[in-house]
Amino acid sequence: MGKITEYSKEELKQLEKELLVKYDEYVNAGLKLDMSRGKPAPSQLDLVNDMLGALDTYTTESGLDVRNYGVLDGIPEMKKIFSDTFGIPADQIIVGGNASLNLMFDAMMRFMVFGTEGNIPWGRMDKVKFLCPAPGYDRHFGITECLGIEMITIPMTEDGPDMDMIEQLAAEDASIKGIWCVPKYSNPQGICYSDETVKRLASMKTAAPDFRIFWDNAYGIHPIFEDVEVLNILDEAAAAGNPNRPLYFASTSKISFPGAGVSFVAASKEMVEEIKNIMTYQTIGYDKINQLRHVKFFKNAEGLKAHMQVLADAMRPKFEMVLNKLEEELGGTGLLSWNAPKGGYFVAVDTLEGCAKETVRLVKEAGVVMTGAGATYPYKNDPKDTNIRIAPTYPTIEELEKAMEIFCVCVKLAGVQKLLDR
Amino acid sequence: MGKITEYSKEELKQLEKELLVKYDEYVNAGLKLDMSRGKPAPSQLDLVNDMLGALDTYTTESGLDVRNYGVLDGIPEMKKIFSDTFGIPADQIIVGGNASLNLMFDAMMRFMVFGTEGNIPWGRMDKVKFLCPAPGYDRHFGITECLGIEMITIPMTEDGPDMDMIEQLAAEDASIKGIWCVPKYSNPQGICYSDETVKRLASMKTAAPDFRIFWDNAYGIHPIFEDVEVLNILDEAAAAGNPNRPLYFASTSKISFPGAGVSFVAASKEMVEEIKNIMTYQTIGYDKINQLRHVKFFKNAEGLKAHMQVLADAMRPKFEMVLNKLEEELGGTGLLSWNAPKGGYFVAVDTLEGCAKETVRLVKEAGVVMTGAGATYPYKNDPKDTNIRIAPTYPTIEELEKAMEIFCVCVKLAGVQKLLDR
Numbered sequence: 001m002g003k004i005t006e007y008s009k010e011e012l013k014q015l016e017k018e019l020l021v022k023y024d025e026y027v028n029a030g031l032k033l034d035m036s037r038g039k040p041a042p043s044q045l046d047l048v049n050d051m052l053g054a055l056d057t058y059t060t061e062s063g064l065d066v067r068n069y070g071v072l073d074g075i076p077e078m079k080k081i082f083s084d085t086f087g088i089p090a091d092q093i094i095v096g097g098n099a100s101l102n103l104m105f106d107a108m109m110r111f112m113v114f115g116t117e118g119n120i121p122w123g124r125m126d127k128v129k130f131l132c133p134a135p136g137y138d139r140h141f142g143i144t145e146c147l148g149i150e151m152i153t154i155p156m157t158e159d160g161p162d163m164d165m166i167e168q169l170a171a172e173d174a175s176i177k178g179i180w181c182v183p184k185y186s187n188p189q190g191i192c193y194s195d196e197t198v199k200r201l202a203s204m205k206t207a208a209p210d211f212r213i214f215w216d217n218a219y220g221i222h223p224i225f226e227d228v229e230v231l232n233i234l235d236e237a238a239a240a241g242n243p244n245r246p247l248y249f250a251s252t253s254k255i256s257f258p259g260a261g262v263s264f265v266a267a268s269k270e271m272v273e274e275i276k277n278i279m280t281y282q283t284i285g286y287d288k289i290n291q292l293r294h295v296k297f298f299k300n301a302e303g304l305k306a307h308m309q310v311l312a313d314a315m316r317p318k319f320e321m322v323l324n325k326l327e328e329e330l331g332g333t334g335l336l337s338w339n340a341p342k343g344g345y346f347v348a349v350d351t352l353e354g355c356a357k358e359t360v361r362l363v364k365e366a367g368v369v370m371t372g373a374g375a376t377y378p379y380k381n382d383p384k385d386t387n388i389r390i391a392p393t394y395p396t397i398e399e400l401e402k403a404m405e406i407f408c409v410c411v412k413l414a415g416v417q418k419l420l421d422r
Numbered sequence: 423m424g425k426i427t428e429y430s431k432e433e434l435k436q437l438e439k440e441l442l443v444k445y446d447e448y449v450n451a452g453l454k455l456d457m458s459r460g461k462p463a464p465s466q467l468d469l470v471n472d473m474l475g476a477l478d479t480y481t482t483e484s485g486l487d488v489r490n491y492g493v494l495d496g497i498p499e500m501k502k503i504f505s506d507t508f509g510i511p512a513d514q515i516i517v518g519g520n521a522s523l524n525l526m527f528d529a530m531m532r533f534m535v536f537g538t539e540g541n542i543p544w545g546r547m548d549k550v551k552f553l554c555p556a557p558g559y560d561r562h563f564g565i566t567e568c569l570g571i572e573m574i575t576i577p578m579t580e581d582g583p584d585m586d587m588i589e590q591l592a593a594e595d596a597s598i599k600g601i602w603c604v605p606k607y608s609n610p611q612g613i614c615y616s617d618e619t620v621k622r623l624a625s626m627k628t629a630a631p632d633f634r635i636f637w638d639n640a641y642g643i644h645p646i647f648e649d650v651e652v653l654n655i656l657d658e659a660a661a662a663g664n665p666n667r668p669l670y671f672a673s674t675s676k677i678s679f680p681g682a683g684v685s686f687v688a689a690s691k692e693m694v695e696e697i698k699n700i701m702t703y704q705t706i707g708y709d710k711i712n713q714l715r716h717v718k719f720f721k722n723a724e725g726l727k728a729h730m731q732v733l734a735d736a737m738r739p740k741f742e743m744v745l746n747k748l749e750e751e752l753g754g755t756g757l758l759s760w761n762a763p764k765g766g767y768f769v770a771v772d773t774l775e776g777c778a779k780e781t782v783r784l785v786k787e788a789g790v791v792m793t794g795a796g797a798t799y800p801y802k803n804d805p806k807d808t809n810i811r812i813a814p815t816y817p818t819i820e821e822l823e824k825a826m827e828i829f830c831v832c833v834k835l836a837g838v839q840k841l842l843d844r
Contacts, residue, residue, distance in 0.1 A: 037491060042490070045487070045489045052477055065464060066682075067681075068462065068464070068467060069461050069681055097520065098519065098709045124546070142702075143703050147535065257489045259488075259492075259707050260488075281527060281561070283521055284521060284680070287520045287681055287709065289474070289682040
């Protein structure tokens with residue numbers, strides 16, 4: 001089609017006419033498809049069904065009965081799998097419940113009520129701000145917003161968030177208490193933080209002594225096309241003399257079962273103590289039966305890694321489908337730009353300025369629900385209204401193909417109408 | 423032995439000599455037994471092992487795949503079982519994770535950070551106080567203490583906490599924000615709140631508009647000798663025009679598996695909305711697979727009730743053993759008083775004043791760890807040093823018999839030495 005952004009008014013009008021015909025066909029076809037969240041497909045979940053019958057004992061190696069009370073911070077076998085998988089010493093890991101999101105929320109609540117390292121609780125300060133690389137994960141921004149913490153949007157680069165901006169802000173404003181990071185295959189862009197980015201985050205000067213990095217490594221072992229190495233923030237922060245700065249989160253939500261997986265938070269030994277000193281009032285301990293179930297199914301870190309390859313093989317055709325469709329339909333048109341993620345759960349695209357909301361609206365009218373435009377930004381406010389998150393995993397490949405056809409037509413339609421409006 | 427409290431000095435000295443001989447035998451026998459917590463026995467847990475293989479489907483009746491994301495407040499089938507069992511409308515129930523303790527902690531944290539019904543968050547007030555009926559559950563007091571909330575000890579009567587004192591304090595002090603209640607087979611005394619107690623709690627005037635009753639019905643369906651009816655605080659509070667006052671908690675921790683059960687919080691519809699409005703940032707949802715596992719095993723409220731009868735039959739001999747031993751060894755001696763609980767998990771006893779700590783110390787020296795004396799009071803401070811909690815469930819009946827022999831000798835020894843000290 002060539003570069004549509006350079007079409008004449010007449011060419012645009014003709015194209016709009018053709019697109020509207022196609023679009024009306026989609027609307028009339030009455031498709032119903034929900035692509036709004038990063039949900040695994042039922043076929044992915046089938047790959048772990050056997051876990052539910054994997055318990056062949058009720059006791060850990062040390063003889064602990066997982067059916068009974070006891071053990072605040074997780075059974076040793078589960079810790080070891082996380083430790084070996086993520087390269088974190090087992091004594092810096094606290095195994096949690098069914099979701100790392102809950103651990104993040106709880107961590108924020110602790111900082112609000114108790115503070116950290118003896119500093120004033122955040123909830124007693126007049127103003128608390130947080131750095132929010134965007135596009136990012138809407139639920140991070142949700143936690144921050146509900147606590148009344150002011151969010152500062154940080155643009156993303158292909159090496160991670162804009163470190164010049166972060167360093168300047170963190171150094172000069174003591175009310176900035178932390179930053180949200182999805183360091184590997186980021187949600188939604190699939191960006192992997194460069195070594196320099198990680199090192200700068202670990203070592204930068206912060207005006208707040210209790211500045212905290214919420215390191216949500218949600219996709220840390222989720223390669224699809226290539227397994228990228230990202231530096232371990234705990235190691236880098238310790239080496240830079242800021243051991244207590246990062247809180248490292250991950251879970252098996254997108255490995256075993258969303259809502260029935262196992263999560264963890266890791267930190268310096270000092271921070272682990274601080275967390276446990278409060279956590280001991282919150283719970284007697286998380287679900288150890290489910291931890292042992294995971295241990296029995298995955299066996300060890302190698303078993304877990306092998307499972308991730310099986311998952312990657314299952315997901316790859318869907319990502320290829322999305323990327324091929326985008327290239328076929330929109331490559332070179334000037335209407336859409338996107339990254340090709342090497343792993344993770346999403347493909348993020350950028351429309352012409354001011355076209356994201358309209359595109360998502362058009363797609364929805366045609367029966368496909370996508371993540372709301374703007375949802376990937378603090379306050380759901382994408383200042384240029386360009387970013388859209390595509391979540392390819394849940395639909396079948398046939399549904400996905402249909403959805404992508406509709407999506408591409410809608411991108412064009414919204415883009416062409418925008419160009420005509422100029 | 424007659425009334426030991428009326429023995430002459432010589433008689434006491436003779437008895438002390440005999441007791442010390444016995445006691446030394448116990449110490450030398452080198453027993454090791456932990457009776458410190460209200461833990462189910464492995465034989466109780468065996469009764470629910472089949473739950474772990476009870477899943478015969480991954481979908482709820484409405485077709486929801488419990489393996490995937492979705493449903494913040496619990497699957498309908500689990501809500502229905504709780505609703506039918508506890509007599510609470512399903513739409514006033516939020517199903518939680520593996521422990522009601524966690525739901526209570528989270529509720530407290532929400533009140534600290536967000537407040538309730540538009541009132542000032544408790545964490546922003548200079549002073550917050552809580553009414554703590556005691557002896558009570560140490561973990562309630564732990565939550566309160568860690569949040570810096572001042573605890574006011576309320577004595578227990580056989581009808582529940584001292585309502586005259588509660589009404590007076592709640593009416594005159596607006597910094598008193600709530601009360602902890604274990605209304606049925608209370609921990610540790612096994613007291614059941616009378617109808618009048620529940621009605622007065624529901625209807626009393628409180629200076630604080632956001633006064634909250636934390637109604638921890640932990641043993642609501644745990645009869646051992648007799649199933650006592652306790653009024654539903656949600657109904658009574660609604661009838662008295664204070665629908666938002668109670669938060670009602672329970673779980674299957676002592677029904678299925680401690681740490682791998684299912685909990686709930688119930689409240690007025692308005693409070694349920696308030697809770698969910700924050701909870702939606704905290705979690706995408708709790709473990710629905712485990713909820714369905716419970717549903718498949720118990721089937722319905724009748725199934726759950728039948729299971730509780732099986733559990734009661736398993737536990738009754740242990741409670742009988744404890745009560746018989748106390749009567750045989752200490753009845754009429756004047757050294758110990760106790761209640762005979764109709765259900766629950768504990769037997770609470772009162773020694774002579776100033777003898778509880780010493781008794782528990784002596785018992786520990788002889789190899790039996792009991793709940794620390796004082797633990798059942800705010801700040802671990804039992805003002806008269808009399809209360810000891812006996813947790814009969816975990817040991818085998820043979821171990822329990824031995825432990826009770828030791829306990830009774832230690833009660834006598836500590837009592838006799840106290841009398842000699844006068």
